[in-house]
Amino acid sequence: MxxxxxxxxxxxxxxxxxxxxDNLGGNLNDSLNRGNNGSLVDLVGGxxxxxxxxxxxxIVLGFIVYSVFFR
Structure with a gap:
């Protein structure tokens, strides 16, 4: 392709x-963290x-509702 x-x-x-x-050391660290936390890139891509x-x-509506009711 x-x-x-x-x-x-x-x-x-x-x-x-x-x-x-290109970055093998960062790859190991990124892989360990991604396994625990997930990734915003993967979330948005999915x-x-x-x-x-x-x-x-x-998220915005939740923030508005929270600010109105819990002030």
Whole structure:
């Protein structure tokens, strides 16, 4: 597959793999932390743009409700 016809998700994954090849020590640390905590990149990549928008709206509405009722 050429680099021109790849999807944004494939491009992101390819760039992440290239970065891991260049930084082996950081890769070990990142892998240990990602296993425990997860990753925002993986979350947003899995949700897509609609899911990410809904997540942001829910967070903002939750903050508004919290600030109104718990002041």
């Amino acid at each position: 050429s680099k021109d016809s790849e999807t944004p998700e494939e491009r992101r994954e390819r760039l992440r793999q290239e970065e891991w090849k 949700l897509g743009w609609k899911g990410t928008g809904i997540l942001i709206i829910v």
